[in-house]
Amino acid sequence: MSSNQLLLSLKSWPEDDPELKSVSSLITRIQAQRGHFRDVDESILENEIREGKDTDPLFDDSPVEESGGGASNSALAAGEEPDRATQLKNAKAEIVALVGHALNEALFGLDYVSLLVSLQNPEAGSSSMSPELKKSVPVGSLGFDKVQRRADPGSVKEDLAISHAWKVEGLNSAADTLMGASKKLGDDVRKEARYWEQILAIREDGWVVTRMPNERRTLGVRFGFAESAAEYKNKGVGALRRGEDGDVVMDDVATTGSHGKAMLRVRVLENGEVKGSSVQSGNKCSGSVKDMIQRARNFIYEDELFFEITREARLMANYGVRTSEDAVTIDLGGGRSIVIDMAPLDDGDIVLDIHNPDSNLAQGVVTAFRILLSYNHRMSLRKRSKPPPPLTQRKIVPPALRMVAPITTHLLHHQHQLNLQNLLRHLIKVVKSAGMSTAFVTKPRHNCLKPVIKNVETAVEAFLERIESEATVKLPGGWKVEINMKTALGPPLYGTAYIIGTSHDGVSARLMGENRFTSSKEMEMYLFWCLERSIVNEVRYTNDKWEQIAQSNEMWSIDKSTRRIRISVDRTGLSIVTGTTGGKDDRVVWDGSDTGRTLQDLLNHPVG
Amino acid sequence: MSPQSNTKTRILELNAIDKDISTLLSTASTAITTLTSTPASASAFASASGQYHALLQSIVVRLRRQILLLEQADIPAPVTGNGGEKEGKGSGGGIDVGAFNSRNDVVGREMEGELWKGAKELVGLLSGDLEGDGDVKMG
Known part of the structure; x- marks a missing residue:
């Protein structure tokens, strides 16, 4: 056996108290012992270890302290807080000075009143006089008397006129302020009435006006779909804020995607040439809030539709369905294919060319897609109405919808x-x-x-x-x-x-x-x-x-x-x-x- | 009365009260102005202040009525249990009313109706073309 033989004990080591070594307790202990970690760096710690000092570098040899009396000022100037001890020291000195000053003032007052009182009542007065005062002046040496001034009729008249003028001016300014307030309130009321009128109009149009979730003070209108996929469920509420002139303003609502793409488009391609296309109708330019809500609703629907189409299409590569970043292509054979993508709304009122069978086909396909999404929403409601599946550890990914x-x-x-x-x-x-x-x-x-x-x-x-x-x-x-x-x-x-x-x-x-x-x-x-x-x-x-x-x-x-x-x-x-x-x-x-x-x-x- | 028209009347009433409050302020201003006009007339002030008080009274009465109606409709929703401190914020015992109200699918139903209507129109438009798509006989 060699000398460095291992001695193994079968007895287990005593377990450390986890509390003693836990980081949270360590941090509090270190802070109690040496203050904050601020400005502590490797070199300071190494110095400390080398010198074997048990002192706090922040107080004794930190650069902050070395800069002398201006330490706290320079630290403040650098946007840093002076360390807490200096702060306390300074504050204490300031309080002591202020208290001393106040005490001095109070004693002066007491001396003055006592001297006055000592004329009438020397016993009571002298008891509260300071020894200094007693030494420098005799008791009862300060007299007083009521002064009777004869009123000057001219100045009385003037005083009355001034006070009358002040009163009138005060009343006038009060009247003006009230009138101003009334006008301001009247303006506000007009705006408010306008706002509510428009809100009511939106409501009468059949939209659900509700409080904004997470923003209780704001009204919102719901244009999203309750049965949408989770990705779209929380998007469908737009805040109806009051604009400058009382008009309802919806400022945080998307009515188009990137590059103004707002609607699903289906095109029929033959050998790479567009033979027919669906129509992207929708009043694109109208700025009225109602149209905006409608556009927002349509966009959120189309966006979800395209999202679901791409999700499903990715699983259908074996049936001749190809997907790229922004389009889905269904190959029909014979050089014909159907391309589905998102496109901006058409300008003006383009109507469907019913004499082009390919355009009819495209329009039919796009209509079918929209109806299928709404059918899937129905199915989702039906599914939610049933008892939920048993809980599992795995995250359940909803299966792709059946549309493509x-x-x-x-x-x-x-x-x-x-x-x-x-x-x-x-x-x-x-x-x-x-x-x-x-x-x-x-x-x-x-x-x-x-x-x-x-x-x-x-x-x-x-x-x-x-x-x-x-x-x-x-x-x-x-x-x-x-x-x-x-x-x-x-x-x-x-x-x-x-x-x-x-x-x-x-x-x-x-x-x-x-x-x-x-x-x-x-x-x-x-x-x-x-x-x-x-x-x-x-x-x-x-x-x-x-x-x-x-x-x-x-x-x-x-x-x-x-x-x-x-x-x-x-x-x-x-x-x-x-x-x-x-x-x-x-x-x-x-x-x-x-x-x-x-x-x-x-x-x-x-x-x- | 349907809740829809009820809401509308309430909002219109509140708007009217709002408007009267601004009138109230201007009445107060008029009353004070009568004091400073020369010659100050006590009767003019009396009538102006009478008007002010009458308006104030009517506003108070109407506001009380509105409060009563709100209470009858349980707005804010009655607070139960420990949610007491949230009372008055319109919170309804810590429930986000907005989140609840937005859970129905009126929008979805309307959209579905519009889609089927659009589909019907399209089929109607194309029905001439569709005739050729039925049974084909040849021979």
Whole structure:
């Protein structure tokens, strides 16, 4: 074992009294011992330690003390307080001097009165005379008498005139002061009446006039929304102060954001070009308080709306929603997109251009956003009316509102439905130009059309659900295709799904029943396939000289087995390739334009 | 009487009292001026001061009435418990009346009404265009 071996004791150390070492008790003890920490710095403390002195540097060797008698003055001049001890010393000396002075004066008075009294009553007078006075003057040596002055009639008259004039002047000045006060009060009353008149007008307009929270003496008007998110809840009260001339003034209310942005704007963009925009109406320039309250209310609503939109949009990047600092873009595909941002109010009265469908769309979207926020406010009230969730340690972040999602669902569904309709129209045109009969019927958004709106909530709820459209297509050859498209941004669809059911006689193709596609491209391919097989079936029905080869899209002639046709459908249209073994293939295409030639013509009178 | 019109009458009454107080001061001034005019007329002063007292009396009576009405309406709200020292500040026992009054959602309801009205107008405006958006038949 080495000499520096550790000796461990199993007994615990006695615990220090926490009170003794706590900073609060240390500070009081240090202050009691050596005064304040002011002007204490490292060097002073080091000096003190080196010299082992137990003295207070502030009193003994601080620079303050070294500067001598002018210490307190110079300290005061430097904007500092002299230290407390000097202050006390000075004050004490001052009080002592004043008390001595007062005592002296009182004794002089006593001597004077005593000397006077000693003339009449030497006993009483001399008892209170000071020995000094007794030494210098004999008792009873100061006499007194009442002086009787004869009044001078001239001066009496003058006195009366003066006093009368003073009285008149006094009364006049009192009358003037009263009149001035009356005028001032009258002015104030006029302003007050004007103020209250305007307050009443605001109240009659339906606004809630109330005391300002935290500012009891001021009236305020509430233009905010009780069900707003926490960020906006406390903003919606504006103080109604009285202006110079009694008008109501609202000076601390925001009616626009930065750069005058006050209202939500929706624009429809196609390949970066603005095709349509919503209207930012609102009487921008009116300075009246009522309009200002209205603008403040609209702004706080729009601001919250945009805040909630960006909050929700950030979570929707997987649905083609992009967010930047000041805009949200919903991508609709095909180069079209919808941009949502905040914009200043329009100048003047710009009305909606109802002949521009894109402007109508933009205005519709902006209206839908506003209604959805108000619906969300309703839901928030409903939620608050229920018993609160159990308390937890975690901070509960309110979930994002559902506004962008339903609107995007609608927009995407609408876009996909338009695409589907265009595709079907094209196919029908193609088939008809080839001389066959076909038709389709669509029922757009059939699950959310409500003929009667009973109340706000059911109306909006229908809008929030997933959306379905149906299309029924009659193809040639007795084929019937039913397309059911559904859009929902969320499980289980995450976009648009097409459920396509086919029914036919089962000869040209075995596949029947329902198929499900989640991309429009797949759906398109399937429809092309259906059309190919249905045309095969049509040929089989109408022309008994042709036979399908192994359920493919090729057929051969029964008469002449070397002659074949292949039927294929793609985006350009229907193309039939005819040919014979060993010969050259011919290709006939129906792309919807009138070729003056039908499929039957081709089959009966082959080219070449 | 509805609280709305009641408030309005009260405020108008208080304004009238306010106005009379300023008149009262000017009456006092007139009364004093009659004393200094030459020749001073006792009857003129008597009538002026009579007017002053009558006005004062009417103000006092009306103010009393207002106080009575306020008390009947429990304004300031009756103080209960230990909130006694706050009495007279219009505090209602330490409750911030302003914060409470601003909790209703009149604004929200009105806004919602306006929004739906706007939406209805928009749909009405576009209904011509909307016709093409219904069932599509082709064939």
